[in-house]
Amino acid sequence: MRPVFAAAALAVAIVLAGCGGSDKQEKQLLIAVDAPFSRSPYIGQTIARGVELAVSEINQAGLGTNDAIYKLKVKRYDNALSPRKALSNVRRAISDGAVAIVDDGTGVDASWEVANKGKVPICITYDGGNGLVDVEQPPNGFRVAPTDRGISFKLAEYTIPKGLKLALMHDDTTYGQEGAAALDQAFDGNPEAVAVKLALPAGATDLSPQVLRARRAGATALLVWGQASTIAEVLIAARGAGWNVPVFAPSSAEDPALRQQLANRPEWLDGLTFATGRMTAELGPDFFYAFQSRFESAYGAQKVGVRTSDGKPVVAPPDYAMYSYDCMNVLAQAIRQFGFDKDLSKALEQVSARGANGDERGFNEHNHDGVIDDDVFLARFEDMTFKPVKDDPLSATLPVIQQTR
């Protein structure tokens, strides 16, 4: 009877082990970063570093579900700002086994379908174009970056009550054209606030004719939506002609290239007002500074390459790195909460994670934009750094972020 008892005990133990689950397997998950590393290294590096910092923290803390422990691995793919290259990158990433793609936005309007077939979400962390992210199409498209809609409405909301007549200028890049479309919507109800709309050739080194045209059309302010170099050329043309007109811009004005181009005439930059996503939550700047400190420990400060009038080197706050960092943390939360039983894109709609600025970051079934339009604020350059303006309700509540070392 004793051997039978032992056999029974063994069987029960086996059964109990089956009920209790087995040892968790360790699995590696690939995160692809598709960004313009060669053509816009600042944007590419910012996105990739935000992802890599988050991944190192997530791996250190451990990313586990009931079934497995996951280790994340990052692989960079250079799209060189080419939609065709971006599409090919997404195909490669999926064949490499990527579970998610973090992207600057280049070519996403074509690549999302490829990713969707592989049930792979794409998270855009730079481009705010209106058509890029929609709950219906692409269902796997998410974004953690200020939207063009949010930025254009903030600029309209700020400039229209001032009675300004704006020249709405945009360059002929995809970014500029998407911005022009957003501005059209934002100013649609107030045509009297628009003096003229002008397209500018990106890469042109003299925009004096276009600036003169704006002046002759009766513009009392310029709103330039384009790459940093375009904004710089407009400032050079206007200030060079002695026209001290107020100039407004979207978040591309934060790009160090703008300040580098105006390094010899820093006073021409003073007063440039731009709209971008807030870096701090109501909880104060401590969360962002803590993130900045970790970011700089890992990669060093993002030097702009200019100095203030008292000789201090200027650094760029890693706000766009914060977006890709946040995107990874929301993704990790979705994996933690739902594993891979659920389509990862659907899981992303149900979770939040604390963002680098202390705010909750997340998506939902109605909105795949993780930076809400309310979070867009206005900042003004002064002495090569920028500060939130004081005559906008949100901006007035925000602290000045330290930008010198």
Place this chain on the structure above:
Amino acid sequence: MIPRAAIACLLLAAALPAAADAAPILLPSVRAPLSPGPPLVGSTTAVSESLVPLGTTSAEEIRVGVDATGKPVSVVVVQRLRLSKLGDYTFAVPGPIAGVEAAPGSDSEPGLRHDAIVWAGFSPGHKTLAARVTTRVRPAAPLLPLRVTLTRTSNALVLRGENVTGASGLVLVGPVQAQSAAAALDATRRNLRAGAVAPDLFVDVPKSPGSKEEQISAPLEVRGDLAGKRFASRLGDGDPLAFEVSVPNAPPNAKLHLTVTPVAPERLLTPPRGAATWAEALRRGLVDPATLLAKVSLARLTVARSLQYSTYLANPDVRGRSNAVYVYRTAGKTAAVATAKPEDAGNGTLRAILVATLAVLATGGLVVLWANS
């Protein structure tokens, strides 16, 4: 289910030494919900943290579509949350939610997660967050305040409305320092307008009070129109909890329109025989002091129940003002009853079932083997 606040009151009361001098006890709070009852809840983990500006108010219209028998076939809520502070906000309003869209006048778009409306953004000082929320009828309908039944007799259409807000609550009973109870009744009455921000109140008792279970109902004011016949009724607060309206020769497509508003128990809180206050009634000997603890306790539970039905969808600021009006209408067509999405039956569940089945078979076999050895 007895609410925690009521249990706390009783424990506090029980802790009093029996022979001690009069000691204060906390009366039921006007914020203590009874179960079952609104606000709606859902199985959500929508946001991990909440940031709600103080003083956020909620105004709701609950639109109930009923079929020819009076059974709810749709429950749509229009909720307007008004924020009146400068600053960030992040919160979720839970419930069995099938869909949501911004209602006219909203300054922002609502987000949707499983069983939750999600709001997040920045208020520049004043902001209206308005949502039109379609609920899943099966879990939402039982928390409506009025049960409507429509029947046809040989020559009339008969509407019966029943106040179904009743829930079991513990009413404190026993001796009380009469002046303190009268003052509490007067304060409760005075603070009706304050709604959920009304302060908590104490009375002095000479010994631990007892309690008795009573049905606590929110008084309802009902106004309606059935096939052109208008009527009004008050259900509860001393009046019957049901009404009946009969319309002879009503056409087959007769329409019902009912407006139901939870109201304060004014009659319960009105001092007897023309006295201006409960303190005066006590002085004039118009009220039996032995009943005062039960009276004030019942009145406060009833106020709480009325306030509870003023938040069919939750106000994220539990102390914020809320009001709700329930509008029952004959549905134009029977709405499809939304059903909850079946949860994904994961591989884990299937595996567990298989393992359990095998375990039973294996154990059974071993037992037989053992018995025969």
